[in-house]
Amino acid sequence: MYDWNDLKYLLAVIRAGSTAAAARSLGVSQTTVARRLDALEHALSTPLFERMPEGFRPTKLAMDLLPLAERIEERASRLSDLASAHARHSRQVLRVSTTSLLAAHLLPDLLAHYRHEVSEMTVEIDTSNNASDLVHGEADLALRLGTLPQNPEIIRSRVGISHWTLYASRDFVKTHGIPASPEALIACPLAVGEGALARILPLQRLSELLSSHPPAYRCDSPEALIALVRAGLAAAPLPVWLAARDETLVPLPVSACNVAAPIWMLCHERNRHVRHIEAFRKVATLRLRAMRRQFSEPEKALDQAAPSLDFTGPAATGNPS
Structure with missing residues (x-):
């Protein structure tokens, strides 16, 4: 009978392409990887790899076993995760x-x-x-936030709506004016998302609006995005519930990036x-x-900011005032 633990070495070598790379991914020595593969082949009474000068090449049988080994890996991982969850609960975590x-x-x-x-x-x-x-x-x-994959085992409660709109700092407005149209907005320095942040709908909308115009900044974290806006370096979409707390930030009257995303609380049944x-x-x-009430709609945030700003005159065109 083979040792189930040895399947992880089979998977690692196939995925990494060599015993050396597999050893690095598993945090063990290359000798250990080779020894565990030998033990697995001996237990199954068949070779799983061709030993080549350039490394180990999986046989057809090894590749046929791959999806079965991956299913065992997934179930073993699930067992470990559920045991860890039980241990957390018993430790009051x-x-x-x-x-x-x-x-x-x-x-x-x-x-x-x-x-x-x-x-x-x-x-x-x-x-x-x-x-x-x-x-x-x-x-x-x-x-x-946003749309979630459907799963009947997950209890989901919509506990709020997160509205996003374009924000800039007051210093930004003094320098660049208040863009009142998408065309005027494109002439201003803007920050868009990178990586996972780029998939957030309001930032997607801004990237689509820019089209062939390169943004002034790309960043992959919300904290970096907020910092750029607060520093007056760029305008960007921000959640109203966060930006409205900061008196140095003002919403911009361009609705192209106005998006409402539900906030979900999720728990397994x-x-x-x-x-x-x-x-x-x-x-x-x-x-x-x-x-x-803190998750205001963009129009309400704009109405609240309007008395302290002049939305008329040269600034409304996007030109420096």
């Missing part, structure tokens, strides 16, 4: 997955209210680029009756619904 933007500017308020209900918990915050898998137990709860998880879900849901 809550793991929340969200975006870096929500973690920095929204989650602390929710946690402050949660602490009034459950004070003994350790809270882990996951802001990795890849959304944690609630089905596999990588996280207990998630806060997400198996965690419905886990006390500390359900407590956070209820507290956060109530708090976010109470905060809805």
Whole structure:
């Protein structure tokens, strides 16, 4: 009987292309990789690789076994994740997955209210680029924006609407004026997203608007985007609930990037009756619904800013005033 653990060496060599690269990916020695492959071949009574001067070449059988080995790997990973989730619960640990933007500017308020209900918990915050898998137990709860994949095992609650619109600093407006049309906006320095940030709908809209015009800045983090706008270096789409708190920022009267994205609270159904998880879900849901007035629509934000700005005259054309 073969050792299931040896399948990871088979997968690593096929994926990496050599035993040396596989050893680096697994954090073991090249000798260990070769030894475990020999043991797997001996247990299966058949060669899985041709030993060539340039390295190990998988046989047809190895490639036929690949999808089966990947399914075993996926199930083993799921088993490990679910066991880790159970261990978290027994240690009174809550793991929340969200975006870096929500973690920095929204989650602390929710946690402050949660602490009034459950004070003994350790809270882990996951802001990795890849959304944690609630089905596999990588996280207990998630806060997400926008459209989500459908899964009947996931309990989802829409707890708010995040409106985005174009913002600039007051210093930016003094220098570049207030663009009142898409054509005037394109003449201004703009910041767009890079990587995962480029997939956010309002930033996609801005990139489409620019078309053949290169942006002044590209960045792959919301924090960098906000910093550029606050520094007066560029205009960019920002969530109204965040930008409206900053008196140095003003919304721009160009609706091309006005987008509304729902805010979702996600939880796997198996965690419905886990006390500390359900407590956070209820507290956060109530708090976010109470905060809805902060998630203003772009038109309301513009109306609030208008008294302190002059939206008429040369600045409205996008020319420096």
